[in-house]
Amino acid sequence: MIDFIQEFIDSKSLSENSRNAYFYDLQQFVEAVDGKVSKEKLALYEHSLAPLKTSAKKRKISAVNQFLYFLYDTERLDRFYKLSNKEKLATKPVSKELLDYSAFYQESSYQAGQLIALLMIELGLSSSDLQGLKVADLDRTFAVLRVQKAGLVRVLEVPAKLLDYMTANLSEEQIYLFDNQGKSYSRQWFFNQLKAFLASLGLEDLSAQDMRRQYVLHQKAAGKSLLEVSRNLGLKSPVTLEKFYN
Secondary structure, X not given: OHHHHHHHHHOOOOOHHHHHHHHHHHHHHHHHOOOOOOHHHHHHHHHHOOOOOHHHHHHHHHHHHHHHHHHHHOOOOOOOOOOOOOXXXXXXXXXXXXXXXXXXXXXXXXXXXXXXXHHHHHHOOOHHHHHHOEHHHEEOOOOEEEEEEOOEEEEEEOOHHHHHHHHHOOOOOOOEOOEEOOEEOOHHHHHHHHHHHHXXXXXXXXXXXXXXXXXXXXXXXXXXXXXXXXXXXXXOOHHHHXXXXX
């Protein structure tokens, strides 16, 4: 059964980090059931997850259930087995307070982190979105930015103030918007640059996820619909945003 893990992972559109996480979780699962699926072995595996945090348990069960369905769908198993998970993640109330981010445009010595923060809060981009952005993706004439990820292309309108800032800080030698001698920077680099910029404003408690939340809240306040915001974020479903619109 372990021979089918790579085939299963290759059948999905995943980032490198997600591929590694799936492979690790599924390898653990196959070893735990000794390569043989039965109700008894699945019950033992499920019991072995008991000490884990709910979030980790939920991730592993989701990966295994997808793998089990793949084995059934490709006729490697004669029936569909499924793990159950009755635990629910504790939900925190969503803060709907709008952040005044006008200070983000003030002159700063942390220019990379400043642009990262602006792209996150103005366009809702994630760190992985930012990694792949090239200068050629920015159309200055029509003030739009093309974001390509996992075969999906989003065309986002760039506010005039952000376009001015971006244009003023681009050079002809750049390939990537955040250019590391013709290559993209690591996600850790983006994290460090954002953290340093936010700390310079006394906002060190904010995270990249908070930036994206603020994008949703500001778009809602501007009258954008749930579906519009969902499309701009590249989400497959608007369900995860409903909590902001309720």
